[in-house]
Amino acid sequence: MGETLRVALIGAGFVARDHAAAWHAQPGAEVRCVVDADPDRARSLAAEFGVEHRDTDFGSLVGHPGIDAVDICLPPRLHLESTCAFLAAGQHVLLEKPFVTGLEDAARMLEAEQHSAATLMVAENWPFASATRRVRRLVDDGALGELFMLRAQNESALYVEHDGEVAAALRLSAAGGGFTMTAGVHNITLASLLMGGIESVFAYSTERPASPEPFLDRDVVISARFGNGGIGGMFFTGRSLHVGGRRLAFGLTGTRGTAEFDILSGSVTYTVDGERTSIEQDQPSMGFAEEIAHFCECIVDGRTPLTAARRQLESLAAVLAVYRSLYDGREVRPADLLAQADLATAVAGAGGGVDG
Amino acid sequence: MGETLRVALIGAGFVARDHAAAWHAQPGAEVRCVVDADPDRARSLAAEFGVEHRDTDFGSLVGHPGIDAVDICLPPRLHLESTCAFLAAGQHVLLEKPFVTGLEDAARMLEAEQHSAATLMVAENWPFASATRRVRRLVDDGALGELFMLRAQNESALYVEHDGEVAAALRLSAAGGGFTMTAGVHNITLASLLMGGIESVFAYSTERPASPEPFLDRDVVISARFGNGGIGGMFFTGRSLHVGGRRLAFGLTGTRGTAEFDILSGSVTYTVDGERTSIEQDQPSMGFAEEIAHFCECIVDGRTPLTAARRQLESLAAVLAVYRSLYDGREVRPADLLAQADLATAVAGAGGGVDG
Amino acid sequence: MGETLRVALIGAGFVARDHAAAWHAQPGAEVRCVVDADPDRARSLAAEFGVEHRDTDFGSLVGHPGIDAVDICLPPRLHLESTCAFLAAGQHVLLEKPFVTGLEDAARMLEAEQHSAATLMVAENWPFASATRRVRRLVDDGALGELFMLRAQNESALYVEHDGEVAAALRLSAAGGGFTMTAGVHNITLASLLMGGIESVFAYSTERPASPEPFLDRDVVISARFGNGGIGGMFFTGRSLHVGGRRLAFGLTGTRGTAEFDILSGSVTYTVDGERTSIEQDQPSMGFAEEIAHFCECIVDGRTPLTAARRQLESLAAVLAVYRSLYDGREVRPADLLAQADLATAVAGAGGGVDG
């Protein structure tokens, strides 16, 4: 590989624009090709960012000597096949979340990763957002003391039905799950990172599921016990008509102070020593650029990404534990689901730091 | 009974001051006697509000022809005996919450109430607070649509230990329970009122209980399913060092809008039709005066108080369900606990309105 | 004139886009031609809004039977000639502010208006913004009592110099003045509308002017006495590096309450009867669409626009009074400047309502 990381963007939909902009700003990397089954989408995105080549099928890029890495923004059901192909060809993969939607697929992908020298990273941006990084520093500095309670919210109007239907991209067949799988997984990942892993969950939803499998949940409330001994609750709803965009909020209570932050607005408020400080930024970051920079660094340095697939496996297990709890009406331990799938040893140590 | 309601204040501690001030402002009522085992406390409170008589024992007031009603601000363990005595004598009773801390005591008190012509009301002030009344009007007018999610917080520094101990009044022996029993019960009552009763709960606490009985819990997270089909979560902690006083907050999400309010600050924020309105008041009310006015009205009109003991029985069952869930690690239905105690038929219809 | 108002957009720069979007949304009107000396700018704007015809010179449209009205977004120095030509041809004119930058030009334009049957309106959008309209209703309803104090802010980073220069469009030759003439005139117009006209002003600027003429002022503080007996102050600066966009804020103090609002964010906060209400909107309006609707109504109904040129004359006189005060170091009355220019009788009654 030369000095410049030559990247192909696989999938040219909604999230691919954010990624393309982040790649564009990344020194030492260049998007060389945009791929989408819909040639118009590929053409439009390629034109916007001055990318010369485009294709409708990723197959010809597998093992292509002009492509060092791929950024896969395809729907979840296409993740396993594409990722395994590129990894087998020794090409690095940045893979949009949720990386897979079932444990069996996860096992196969982890196996592919183990047999490859290439780097696989899940494109989970919240740990890299500016609000998160600021709060992580507070936590790491001990300013909040020991964290013992977490509150998380993921509220939007994405699942408000129009003519009795949610948007096509959010339907079960495309997304592999409902709000918890596609949106709440962000909160679960970050909660796990902040609180030392998710030990057990109990969940209620407004709709009763017909099976223990992921369904098109729209509103969920979760209680959780964390690896650090703390406890917490999460609120997910795609039917909130509040003013402003999505509310992607966290509240942390520690023995010495409290913190609240929002991934979207970038606002951070914390109380330490009887003083409350609130910070707003003119240009908050949701973490896409930092995530891509981290991917590039991991490739160069041979480090394990903060959001490696085997780390995201724990988030997937927690998501599936929520769905199981909704069906069974009981507390579920993500570790038990992993053990049943013979994946217990695959999980990376939870709660690893950004530099971990 | 003459035109003026002649009242005795039984117990002259912390909350009694708020009650004394509310009685003082209530036309048609007059505090005639202050009772406390500690003569200094009785003297001090009596002096402050210009009450002539005081006593160290409530016994002499039972059946006293000069006292029409009593306001009992004693510790919970003294509630049953005192309340039953006054009810038996035909004197109206306003009784500080938690009205009792166990179902057996509840059964005996309800029996005493049934055999008395006098009015018994639990002094639960949150339904009467100015913020609550404003949000109730929004809900009743349908501005928020159908409520499907509730978020409740009760956060303070009351349980922060000094020299390894919490304040005496908060100890288990005095209070009959920990944070959920003494503070969280307010949230539980109001959540039940807003969401049509509490169907089931699941709870985590930072400390693991040694028995299914109430213990000195300090931090609890609860998931709940409500009678209206909605779901919710509650966060209780007595160890939050945030700036400002207690945080007694609620968030409601409905199919047409959202609302947030705080009982202490009186602030209310709601979003309807793409417009967010926030209201702050110079003199918000936590509901003590309105609660006492309601007690007086119920006496005059022979109505059942909004916070009648048999209505508060459901809150008690929910509190005990939380403690049971903490011990058993499973979802618990308050109705099941009531059924086990042969109290299933005693509960009043949940979710009754202020005018109910 | 047929049923559809056929409009030509003269000038295709920055503000013309806002106007084009507003025309596009206006039923009963249609932009038929876009004119700009720069053919690329004309082509680009025409393409964006699906307008077929474009031109580089407005001359051919004067008296053109296919154009009923023109929306002039040219630089101020081109306003007089173009407006007089269209008015003389009986075509209605919506004219970007500042309508002229000197009193002599104002006199000539008002004369042209008097001899024309067509409607002339200045495109001053702040009176039509959603925040303004809400506060106007409060004021008209008497909720604030008599207004006696006004505070206005117009703060942005537009005049922050890069390489020692402000943006070309803001230079003196193009704009006819500095921050007060191009930006502060909005505040002056609205303050006048709310407080019954501007009786006298005194101003300080950070730079000392070399003549009594408008100069490239960047930071100005103004004290004002208003027609309703109230007083006020205004703060204009193009060098504020605050977070968030421009701050276009007003504060009003009345004998019964207070109000604060911001034209850009649309937020409104008011206090009446010890209660403070704050309102945020998902889609606040800065008034462009309402302004254009008002223009159309005035044409159809033959009414005088709220922002008629002879009403804006008072704002111009107040702006010039500010510049005179900066040079002379004394209080200046706008009415005196008008009298000196023999324009005293031309000013419309100040403080007229939206329906006036």
Place this chain on the structure above:
Amino acid sequence: MGETLRVALIGAGFVARDHAAAWHAQPGAEVRCVVDADPDRARSLAAEFGVEHRDTDFGSLVGHPGIDAVDICLPPRLHLESTCAFLAAGQHVLLEKPFVTGLEDAARMLEAEQHSAATLMVAENWPFASATRRVRRLVDDGALGELFMLRAQNESALYVEHDGEVAAALRLSAAGGGFTMTAGVHNITLASLLMGGIESVFAYSTERPASPEPFLDRDVVISARFGNGGIGGMFFTGRSLHVGGRRLAFGLTGTRGTAEFDILSGSVTYTVDGERTSIEQDQPSMGFAEEIAHFCECIVDGRTPLTAARRQLESLAAVLAVYRSLYDGREVRPADLLAQADLATAVAGAGGGVDG
């Protein structure tokens, strides 16, 4: 003088309570006597703070060997006589603001100070408030760049009339002036400190004064030019019915950032480098304790207090310049008023720091 500073509190009214509490918390000092013409007021305040001696006349304390310093909280008209007596006797004086209300009295007091070895300090607390100190640090560190604009507000309901009258303590005879003299002087002092002195002012009030002397002004708007070349405006009103207590707010705009703060709430918000930080404190200080500590330090170290009388002379001159401007309708320079009173050389260098 021994190790403990023995203090007499002269005047036991409203502000004396704040002072008594601050003395109580000051190590190395002790209030030995409380004096008030009204024996009940003296007795009550003495009892509250455990002071043994009290008196109705300060005369017997002049030169008393058991009193090292006096804290004079008398009405302004009694300041000159009492201060001169104590200074002549070699006793230190902390004197409530406004220290005098006329320049002739100021000249006499400064002469008395010059002939005394004792320390005279004006009890102007705003420079010592926690919000001020935090913003001063930002300014001193250069975080805001060069300050070029200041906005000040002093808004309360103190002057709202009941039965046609303002409170007795605020009447002209007692206070020596209206809102500007008694309340606005705080803003003027702090604005001067932050902006390098007040060069000239122009003012409007809602009432037109009958003479150039201080009158009972209720609402004033002031424009000011400052010693550092910056400009600013101030809004004073005692008739604002906003929610919350007094609004004692400042806004600063500098070439690198902005800051806003409020003396009463202690809140501070500043923007630097595209990031806005807001700080709220659980226990903000209005500066009484720090002011008294500074007085004690100045006595011990022989330093000139930050709020020495000859520094406050400039504030007095600015206040009188405001009243003159209101009467004359023209810009007035405080320095000109001082020169007319032969006090030009008495003013200390403006803009001195807390450690100056």
